[in-house]
Amino acid sequence: MNRSRIHVRLIPAMIVASVILLSYKLIGMSEALGLFQNPIKLTSALAQEDEKVNTGAEDNLKNDGPGDDKEGAEGKKEEDKAASKKEKKDDAENDPTLFTQSEIDLLQDLAERREKIEKTEQQIALKQGLLKAAETRIEKRVSELKQLELTIKGLIKDHDDQQEKKMNSLVKIYEAMKPKDAARIFEQLDIDTILLVAERMKERRLAPVMAQMNPEKAKDITIKLSKLRELPLPGTVIVQ
Template identity: 50%
Template sequence: MGLPIRLLPVTILAVMLLLTVKLGDIWQDVTRLGPAPLAAQQQQPNQPAQQPGQQPAPKAQSMPVPNSAAGGKDGEKPIDPILFSRSEIELLQELSRRREELDQREQTLAQKEGLLAAAEQRIEKKIGELASIRVDIESLIKKYNEQEEAELQRLMKIYEAMKPKDAAAIFNNLENEVLLQLLERMAERRVAPILADMDPKRAQQITSEIAARRQMPKLEEAAKQ
């Protein structure tokens, strides 16, 4: 136990020597700085005292803080992914996947709408072409009917000018449709002598068909009513 007692005076002596050296250094710094720095230090009590031999700290420049670190545009705190639980992360991943599917579906619908619009344009073009063709066909049919009517009127005048016996010989060999059209356009006073000179069976057949054709318009009118 004698060793610690002997070291105690030596330790105290060393501490006093260090304090003496420190006090001497501080006094030299105060003498070098003069009264002006002391006054400046008194005016700014909140600033920390500058260590001897330390360079003055430069003024901190304001650096822009990114939104992610500053908490976004509204000053909110940034979201730390570490704070999410596993279920929340899986939910976010599922929502992200669904969002991608919806975007893909929206693109597909947009493409289909474009295809439908193009198809509608082609259909409208075809309808216009068909309408033009229909007009042309109707014009041709009208022209054909006019030519046919003119030809029937010419033949009707020829047969009316013929003798009934000569006309009857020709009518016996004509097709029913052509013969009926001619007889319908001829005057009744011209038709009677021709039918009298025709073959009796042929004349009977033609007479029955003429009567049936005259009844058809009446039946059509009754059906419409």
């Protein structure tokens, strides 16, 4: 029952709302139809709309007009003035005519010192180059001398080896001879040659030869041989 009553009450309200909405639509359609039927009213309405648009554009032009251009021009002038002042200040700082005499003298003195330092550096570099070249030549010469020394030592060793072979061969000859024949030849040789041979001979081979020699000559050979045998051989390290 309650639900049916609510539905009954809502129906008249909906009818009233529909009538009001329809009335608004009819009024709008009649106004539009009236404008089309009366060209004067339509033209007037369009003119009013154009006037509104033009008025808005003029307002915008007024807001962006000469006032803003004037402010921009004044700002540009201020920037140009500041830049001009900065350039003048820089020119004044770099202008040599604005230096005092003491400053000019100091700058000249510094320039002269710098020139002297550069010349000194060049001279030092030149001397270093000459010293380097001299060191290179000296090192090369030392290397050549060392090589020459090795060559000479090699030649001396070869010569000594050959002489040693010859002396050993001569010693073998005297050792193979009869003592009497060897003694006779020894007495005809100089003492240094006799010592070279006698020093290398074995004692049992040398003794019979010296027994056949002149006693005085044999005595001299004995004394000198004893002294030679007291001397260290070449290359022997002496420990004290």
